[in-house]
Each structure stands twice: as structure tokens, then as C-alpha cells.
Amino acid sequence: MTDIVLPLLIAVPIVAAVAPLLLSLWSTETGWPVATVAALIETGLAAVLLRSVYLDGRLVHEVGGYPAPYGIELVGDGLSAPIVALVAVVSLGVLAFARSAGPRRNSFYSAYLLCVGGLMGISITGDLFNMFVFLEITGIATYALVAADRSGESAIAALKYLLLGTTGASLFLIGVGYALISTGTLNMVDLSVRLAEIYTTPGGSRVVLASFGFIAVGLGLKAAIFPLHTWQPDAYTYAPDTVTVFIAALASTVYAYALGRVVLTVFTVDFFDAVPLAQDGLLALATVSILAGSALAAVQSEVKRMFAYSSVAQFGLVVAAFALATPDSVLGGVIHLVGHGLMKGGLFAAAAILAARHGARTVDDYARLGYRSPVVAAALGVLGFALVGVPPSIGFLGKWYVALGAVRAEAWPVAVVVFLSTLFTLVYVARLLERLYFADPGTAATPAPGEAVTDGGDEDETADRVDSRVPDSVSVGMVAVVVLTALVVVALGFATSGFETLLDPVLTEVFSQ
Amino acid sequence: MIELLATRWAYAAFILLMVTGIYMMIANANLVKKVIGLNLFQSAVFLFFIASAYVVDGSVPIVHSEGGGGPYVSPLPHVIVLTAIVVGVSLTAVALALIVRIYGEYGTLDEAVLREVSDD
């Protein structure tokens, strides 16, 4: 009966999302407690799921009792369980962060819970159309979250995100349509069998390739793979800092997971063997994304934007891992998804704290903050080095497996880019660290603590303009979240065997041939 | 080619609508028109699904107790489109809410002007 956790994982946050709206008739301060209770329940459910998958393998729930392939299946397996755990833990951590960082309105928490529900849905659904629905639920909630501080800039960024995100989801839907028309089913496992019948017949591979192409481009748009990333830097930069932490850690992560899931479960490795064009295209897209994202990150002056472009590069790595479609690289891809979610969330949280304390928004503003906020800066340093891939950290583990997969697949250009991505990442991380600790003592501006809140740190902004993105104050909880993330990122550097046990059944099944 | 258009005109309409919608999203500077373009694009996808479900001489997919009565029109794409329409409507609502907010802040819906305003 443990399979009941699967529908609960989706239902709890979505039902809870209604509560803050209703309760705001009574009090406007009820959002946070409701969200926290929901997130705690989610974390508990995720723990149950993780344990069950770890011990007994795949867990399936048929929604409404209709058997697959007619009904909708919810699946918890080694691929989805780590992502579910990540979503649950991060959403709890972000709430700890949001307690004093805000936004505090109840409607924010409604959107927040809706988003969590959507992310959970994408992670555990076993049905392609159901995935589209959850993509859109997540999308709508995310657009609202990005604009949650009600500033003009964030509204523009959110609208841009909405237009491109919806286009992506619609392209995904067209791809699903092709698959549905040619097979008549939407269940992922069922699809994989029926699609195989089609692309193995002469001339039949074209429709499957079209379906794959639409789905890959649609999800690539959502996950912000270069050159489909254009919405992402603005959305990350102009969203309130709390929201940035949340979506940077989770949204693209889950979309990239969806891509991996579709590649591995629906189209399968055999499809790549039958139609090399699909694999080569995806690999090329991923490789270019690593290079372009890193290059763009290195030239940014604003820290949030730098991290945003960094995500473009890192998701290139993840997509490359799934596209390589070897047991090593898929393991690496999942590890890097989880790791990147934690690392990037921690980095954005650290940036938010430094922005709140010192009004630091640009790399230049970070001069010598290592001495004024030693703990946060140290955590940022650890997370940064982990992102570079310095062991022992989860960032290294992910890279090792992806690289090993590339070497074993003898995909040399990919292997070279994956190895060099370490250096590309180093370029912008080192720039930041050098600024934090080794800037000339003279160059560090010393704004009074109170000043930070008002001027937002941007020299060119008029002093009277309030930066609505920045948290009002920094609480111990916020710092604790960042420090804890840094510790977890290092500790997970030793967690290979856990990931391996989780993923082993999936990998055996996927690569059984 | 002609024959393909004559028999598969619904798909041609789908492509036409989709391309028009995407073109509107890219080329139109007005944010509201961009959203209309998005709606067109989505409608094209709905049409695609509906067209795919059509069966010549097919009947409503309600199976009588005595059975038979086929062939039926596939009900699954219809259900999908119903869901997708709901999704589309809510997306449009969110988009319009954002546009109202943007207009309230900047007093314009022209993308080029907005870029200028928010850059400095």
C-alpha cells in the first residue's frame, strides 16, 4: 500500500495551495505555516518513497484504479525518486529561507505550493499527456512566482518566460500528438514498445523522429538549453531572490529530468541506435550549450545573471549525459541534476543574503565581502568549487560519471567538452572568489548596513529606488540554509553507492539489450 | 501535392495557423498581440489533435449495450484538447494579468519601448 504516497505527493501541495487563498479572508499571515506543513508532509512522503524504491525497487500507482495503458500511471523508480526527494527538500529549505526573506503574501504561497505539486507531478507521472498537464501547472505557477514582487521588470521577465515556456509546452504537445497518432497510447512504457515497432519498419522512423524532435525542442526550451535559453537569465535575474533560489534549484532540473525520462523510457536507447540523427542532434545541442553557457556566464557582471548562464551550461552537461545514453552517463546525469539543484540553489541563496546585507548585486560589489560575511562567503566558496567539480563533492561525482560515460562511448568531442567544462566553470567561479577575498582593500565600498536595503547596490540606479527583489533582512535561518546546503553538497560527494543502488534496477532495465 | 492538400487540408490549416501564431509572437511588438499569437499557436495544436481523431463516417464514441455501431471517432484526442483548452485559458489569464501589471508600471505595451525603459 505504499504506492499511495505517489498520488499524495501530488495532491497534498495542490490541495494545500487553496488553503492560503481561503485563509487570507481571515489573516494574511497564514501562507507560510500552511506551506511549511505541506512541505514537511511532502518531505516525509518523499522519504517513504525513497526508502521504498531503495529497498524494493519500482513503485507504481494506477490512478483511479484504471489499469495501464488506459489509465494514468504514477511511477516511483530510481530515476524519479531522487528528483522527488530533491523537490521536497529544496521546497522545504526555500521556505526556511522565505520565512524572513519574503514575499509574505498568501497568494505567493498558493502559487508556491501549486508549483511544488506540478514539479512532483512531472517527476512521477508515467503518462506523456499527464506530463504536459503538469508542465503547464508548473509553468503557470512559475510565471506567477517570477512576478511575485509585482515590479515592472519582473512582470516583463515573467511574460517573456510565459510566451517561450508555453511555446515549449505546445511543441511538446505536438510531439506527444505524433506519438499518440502513430501508436494510440500515451503510457510511457507502452509507448516504448509500440514506437519500437514503428521505427524498425522501413520508412517508419520519420514520424518517430518528428515526435522526438518536437518533444526534445519543447523540453529544451523549458530547461533553457542554448540557444533556447533566452527567457532564463531575465527570469532568474528579475525574480525575487527567494523565487530565484526555488526555480533555479528545481524548475529547469525537473524539465531536464523530463527530457531524460522521455529519452530513456519512451524512446529508449534502441531508438538512438536505429536513428543516430536523434542522438547526434541532442548531443550537439548539449555540447554547444555547455560551451556557450559558460562563455556567456564568464562575461556577466551581475552575479545572478552569471549563475543563470551557468545553469545553461550545467544543463547542457545533464542533457549530454542523457543523450549519451550509457549506464554511467545516465547515473552521472541524475547525480548532476540533484547536485546542480542543490549547488545552484545554495549559490543563489548566498547571493541573496549578500545582496540583503551589503547591497551587492554585481561581481564588483563583492569586493572583500569575504571578510564582512565570512560564513556566507565561505559557503559560497565551497559551493562554487563544488560546481567547478572539485572533489569531494556531488559536483565532482556527476562530472566523473558523465565523463566516464563519454569516454566509454568513445564520444571524444563530448568527452573533451565535459572535461573542459571544469575549466570553463572555474573561469567565473574564480572571478567571484577572487573578488570576495583578494580584492584591493581600497576598492571595497563600505555602505552602511541600513543603506543596502534602499539602493540595491547598483551604482547606476537612482538611490531612492527600492530593489524589490532583495530580502528585507537576513535571518539565522537563511544563513543556516546556505551553510547546510554547502555541507550536504560535500557529504553527497561520498554517496555514490546510494545513487547506484537506487538507479541500478532502472539502468538494468533501460540498458538490458 | 495538390491531392495531399485536398485530402489533408486540416493539417495544412494546422501548419498555417501555427506558423502565423509563431510569426505573431516573434514579429509583433505589442505584447497583447503576442499573446494572441500564442493563442493562435495553441489553437493550431488543438486542431491538429482533433483532425487526427477524425474517422471518415465515424460515429460518436458511445458504445451501445448491444455493441457494434463502429467505427467510432477516437475520443482520446478530444479529451486531451479539452484539457489543453483549460490550460490555455488559464495561461492567457496569467499573461493578461502580467500585461496589466506591465502597462500599469510603464504605460506602454510596445516591446521595443519597454526594452529601452527597463535598460536604463
Place this chain on the structure above:
Amino acid sequence: MTEVVDPRPIAAVLISVVGTFAILAAHRRPNVREGVTLAVAFGKFGIIASMIPGVLAGDVYVWSLGSFVIDIPFELRADALGLLFGTLASLLWIITSLYSIGYMRGLGEHSQTRYFASFAMSLSAAVGIAFASNLLVLFVFYEVLTAATYPLVAHDETEEARKAGRKYLAYTFGGGVAVLAGTAAVYWLAGTVAFTPGGIDALATADPTLARGAFALLAAGFGVKAGLMPLHSWLPDAMVAPTPVSGLLHAVAVVKSGVFGISRVVLDVYGPEAVADLGVGLALGSVAAITLVAASVIALRKDNLKRRLAYSTVSQLSYIVLGLSILHPDAITGGLLHIPAHAFMKLTLFFCAGIIHVETHTDDISDMAGIGKRMPLTMAAFAVAAAGMAGIPLVAGFVSKFYLLVGTVSVGNYVFAGALLLSGILNIAYFWPVVYQAFFESEDAHDAKPLVENPLGGAGRSSLAQTDGGRPEDEDDEEDDLDVDPEELGRPDFSGSSEKRDYSEPAPLVDGEYAVDQNPSDHTVDEGDEGDDADDHTPEDHHDTEEHHHEHHHGGPPPSGWTRSGWFGGESTWFMLGPILAAMTGSVVLGLVPHAAVFLRLIDGIVSAVLAGVTF
């Protein structure tokens, strides 16, 4: 060889990780902080030393932390080779800690807590490298070492230090990437990356081209830290770091970790036989031979003492690599023995450079004429260590170089033997002037240094002292071509922030005081200057000169000449003199009774294990 499960390898690594946090916690109390450093240093050495008898008897201490990645355990193993490096690093850390205290306090440096914490972390990583049981674990500590030493390189927080730090990160992480790629390739080819004395069998039978490629990646990756040309150029720049860092890390722990990596690859991954069969040994040896001669030639022209020592390090490291690349027991013994030998000697030399800097703020060799009477003990130690570097008997360098020479001649490679001899002569050529002018010249009567002062290829003018009158105005950003004007009683005051002094006007004189006392914190000066005193700049160093011109050094003798200190430590504090003499004694002991010192016995064990199946 028996494997003993024992937590001491992991304890030796972790003790200074714990120490790092203790040091950070004690940041408000310098005495406690330094106490922690010393306690941890002694503890670390104690733990490692306690394993020596067992390892000499043939035991291997192993401690596994479980699986790190699939099929590769996170395991620490103290075998003879690891213990060689671990003992060396931890022993010299004790000496360096004492010296650091004297040095950092003597200069009143900033951020001392960060300094000591990073130092402790670096040593953890170094010992981790020593005890790593496979390539991947080695890589882990190799990267940690890079990250931990970065704050030490960029310690000064000046533009020059930041540049050096950037260069350091770029080079060493670049090397790390190559190591990781090589590790992945080896794992792919052989299915294992565990160190096996004599080499992994599967590698010897793998596709030779791919095996060569993997070897090239590993050698290049470790070669970055080992200072193999053309990957060496971070090392001279990193001399901007405080001198104890240059001493322990950039002559012992960091650079030796690169050499140690190469020795692991040659001895325990590929095995000397496979290295010779694949033909990569010859390639590696050639790179090393070129490096050791070329670096010596470059060292000849460095006026800054620490830079000269850095190029000497580049050269000496290649001795080790050269020894490893030759399939002969004597060559390998010589190469491995040069690891501790060079460490003791170079540490002495760096400590001497540091103490001269602290006491007199002199960094350039051309300012050091007659310094022997100011710092007699220091310069005597310098002379002994320099003699060892050149391979003069009774000092450590002789023994290792002798083995190397015998090894190269035995395999009939006279080109390598010639390179070794040539470099030995060059060693004398670049160290002797320092010693000579310290003791046998005085500040007001010394010879010109044509090699240092003239541009490459010679200048069209005499190198003798001449006045600079009549030079065009637009050359006023050039340095005065006299290092010390014999006639001038006082020294121009280059201090302060006067951005551009008009050198055609006489400078205000500083009377009766060291320039140091005027500028207590001008610690970082012109390590970047290469031909600073040359009148006619070559294009490449012109850039450097302009860069650092405004902060030109204030070194050199005080106006009244060097004061005379006795031979009983009046020249400085014993905090610094003690370590210098200890390191010097170490190098002499290693030279006089190599078998009594534990290193050679460890090496004998390593070589016999590695070459067990090889016949000559």
C-alpha cells in the same frame, strides 16, 4: 607484503583538517592558533613516523572508507612510496610552521589565520596524495591541494598576487582536468585505477596508442605541478606568495605532489617496463632533460632571489622525472632520493631568502653584495644548500645525482647524462655568485653582473657602472641602471607613494635607517621584474617592468653599509634561524649517511618491489 587494516593513514590526513577548523576557531588568539598549528604538525608527523618501522618491515597500512564511485574504493594506503612523500611533507611542515611564525610576525602580515588554516589544509591534501590508493583518490586530494593553496598564492591581495593566483588556478586546474581525463581513460582501458607495484597488467596489453594517450594526459596533468616545461610558468609567478609558502609548498608539497603523481603513474600504474615498451619513457625523459637544462639557463638571468630559486626548482624537479623515466634501478633510486634531497636543500634556500627579506627587505641578488657580514649564519646555510644543489659531495644532492648519473650511463643514454652534468655546472654558475658576493665582496666594492644586467644577446655598451646623465626625458619610467652606486652615500628614497619620480633630480635621502623601517609593510615587490636593472628592455619583460615600476623595491644595504652581526644568531630571531639550520642539517645528514636516514631504505624497498620481475 602484508596488508594491515589500520586507521593511521586516515588519521594522518584528518588531523590537519580538524586543525584547520581549530585554527579558524582560534582566530582571535594568535598564540593559541600557532599552538594548534604546531601541535597538529607534530601530531601529524608522529602518526606518519609511527608507520615507518612497519612499512620498512614490509607491511602496508590500509584504511578504506568504502566505495567512492562504482568499483573504485575511497581507500588510503600507506606503502613505502606514499610514506616517503608523507614523511617528508609532515617533517618539513614542523620546521616550516616554526619558521612561518617568525616570518609572519616579523612582517606583521595580514590574514594570518587564513594563512595558517590554508597551510594546514594543504598539508592534509599533500598527505592524502601520499596515501591515495588509486588514481581517483589521488586526483581528489590533488584538486583539494589546488584549492587549498590558492589563498596562499593570492595572499598579498595585490594585483600581482591576484594575477599569480589566477594563473595558478588556471594551470593547476587545467592539469587536474588532464589527470581526470587520463584517469578515466585508464579506467576505461584497464578496468581499474588501483596502484599496483610494477604496473597494472591490463594496461601493458591495451591498445598502445590509447595507452600512450592516457599516459600523455596523466604526465601532462601532473607535469603542471611538477613544473615540466612548457607548463612551468605558474611557479615563478607564484613566488609572490609569502616565503614559507614558496618554501614548503612550491618547493616541497605542491610541486612534489606533481612529481609524486608522475612516479605513481610510472611505477604503480604503468610500471617502468610498460613505460619503456610504450616508448613514453623516452619522451618524458626528453622533456625532463630539456627542462632541467633550460630552466638552469633561465635561472642564471634572474636577479630576484626567489625567482632564481623557482627556476632552480623547475630544473631540479626534472631531475626526479628524468630518473623515473629511465628503466634502471639506480636511475629510479636516484630520482626518488632526489625528492627528499631537493626538499631539504631547497627549503633551506627559500628560508634564507625569506629571512633576508624579513631582516633587510632585500629581494634582488644584485643588492646582496657583502650581506655575509650582516647574516653570516643564513648565508653559510645558503652556501651549504647551494653546494648540495650543485651536487657537491657530502650534501644530499650529491648522493641522488650520483645515482641518477650511474643510472643514465648504465642504460647508455649519454645525452641524458650530459644534460645532468651540464645542469650541474649551471647550478654552480647561478648559485656561486650569490655566495661569493655575500662573503667576498662588500656593498661598496663589487663586480658588475653582466648576465643579470644585460639583455639577452648582449648590449652595445659596457656593463660597468656609469652615470645616467643625459638620458632623454621620456625614459623616466626606466629604472636607474645602477644597482648600487659606489659613490653615493645615501640611497634614493623610492618609498612612499610618489607615483613618478623624476630621476634626473636627486632623490631625498634616507638617513641612518633601513628603508624597511620606513615602510614596514612593503613586502611584495617586483618578483615580476626580470631585467629590471637592464638599460635596454627586451619586449617581453618590458611589460612587467612597467607593471611594477611604481612599487620598485627598497632593498639593498642601508646607507652606512651592512652592520656586522656575529655568528651567534644576532642577525635574526631563532624562530627563523632554527628552522634554517635544521633543514640544512637534514640535507647534510642525507648526504653524509644516506642509509641512516630513513628515505633511502624506503626507496630501496620501493624499487625492488616495482622492478621485481624485470631483468637487466
